[in-house]
Amino acid sequence: HAVLATVRAGAPVPGRAFERFTRTGPLALLPHPAATDLYSLVWCVPPERAQALKALPDAAFDAALQAAFGRRLGRLQRVDEVHAFPLSLHAGPSLLGQGLVAVGNAAQTLHPVAGQGLNLGLRDAAQLAQALRPWLAAPDAPVQPLLERHARQRRADRALTLSVTDTLPRLFATANPLLRHACGLGLAALDLLPALRKPLARHLLQGQRL
Template sequence: MSAPTYDLVILGSGPVGCVLALGLARAAPHPDRIALMGPAPAARAPGQSIDPRALALNHGSRQLLRHLDAWPARAADILTVHVSQAGHLGRTLIDQAELAVPRLGSVVAYDDLLESLHAAVARSGVRHIAERPPRPQAGQPVTLRLADGPATSRLVLISDGAQPQGLRRDYDQQAVLATVRAASPIPGRAFERFTRTGPLALLPHPAGHDLYSLVWCARPAQAQALSTLPEAAFDHALQAAFGQRLGRLCRVGAASTFPLSLHAGPSLQGAGIVAVGNAAQTLHPVAGQGLNLGLRDAAQLAHILQPWLATPEQPVQPLLEHYARQRRLDRGLTLGITDTLPRLFATGNPLVRHACGLGLAAMDLLPMLRKPLARHLLQGQRL
């Protein structure tokens, strides 16, 4: 049998796939035996935005990206997070000083992050195949059908964002995304406000000190109606939902929507095939944990595969099974938090909502309740 075309192929060139490629390239004696498949970032004019998303990257993710020389030039720091519930007393404040870190995280534009990551991949020696990733055919080695013919790989890592098969929950919500300008911005402060329709988050925006990235979760019909409102009507509705903490809020540009659901499946997809990031779990955006969890997947998998990269002819499956066991706790806790919070706070039961308000107040008064959750959101569960 002829030698495989590659030692390792990564299917998906988004942030998680790129971080995987960069982590593996640093440990590989022959980075050119690693391939990253997926389109390159689309060309854009200065100041143009192709993808409207702004991403909240926690302290651990920022450290990882800086270590990989892939941190984008523009970022807005998050120093405190204000958590509240509309219509009820009780709130909590999570502060970077209490956790002894310079910042809780940072917000970056998706376009900026992707361009920075692809520039780092171009310097890494990894081969970039700019075509749509195919579905792998399990076997040893794994077979891939490429545009110029079949290729084989000892190991395939799927990070293409395709929804995994397994656990599924439809939240009957959509997220409204927009950029808003605040008359009285609070430097470094992010807000997570739980409303009857779902969480509403305002995050410092890297494009300006008075700009915030809005993620507003609502029932699909309401979300669609909000996204098509004229700016003045949208501003009025947002002000009523959020309050006056940042003064007058004004939308800048258009709004967009996307549906929210939970999908989670096994990391191991067959012999020599592993799913990471959104290909392993797609989360509700509450607390901004989806990408951060995916980056932890990538970092841990790259670390576990380091010894195999030096001798790729050796069996890899025991290492993959070790990876799946190590990721189980972090994945389970993060899935549980992001699945429970939006459903709990959106309940119509007044007793539950009052209990949630008391819980926020208790967290604010008692660091022993606040710190474990804050640390998990800061860097995940690490073994």
């Protein structure tokens, strides 16, 4: 489940998102548009833990969040209600019939790690707009061949993104100490080496391009 709430940070870093990989799943704090010291919390935990967190008093919830995230943003305090939503992986066909195509969450739902569901949905919409340019210039022409081509072109990006977002949290949640250390070293390398970090960031934003 994903536990969602808005929290206030005692030492915010404006414009920067944070994500920590824990034994139960990723914990992300994302900048909130309402104020520079507010963050949207996305905390992935087993279902029973999610219900327990929802039932905690404010101070106990804040203490649990602080223990899981650390002190990098100073003191963390919840400022609104806690919600919990089940997570599931779904990837149906993007081409649903004659003249009907699905994009974004209508086409697939995936783990919220690294915000890749949003990025994938934006790429769906952007590439659909590109695919429809010939039809917009000549609306009397058949549109179905363009939609079928769009669906074929989206397969590689969808498959790779779904695979990455399903595998990454499992790797970091492993009980294998060697694998855990390897994952930590990999993150450290990405943090220290722009030559590794920039291609990964470009792929996460732009996806698999053919």
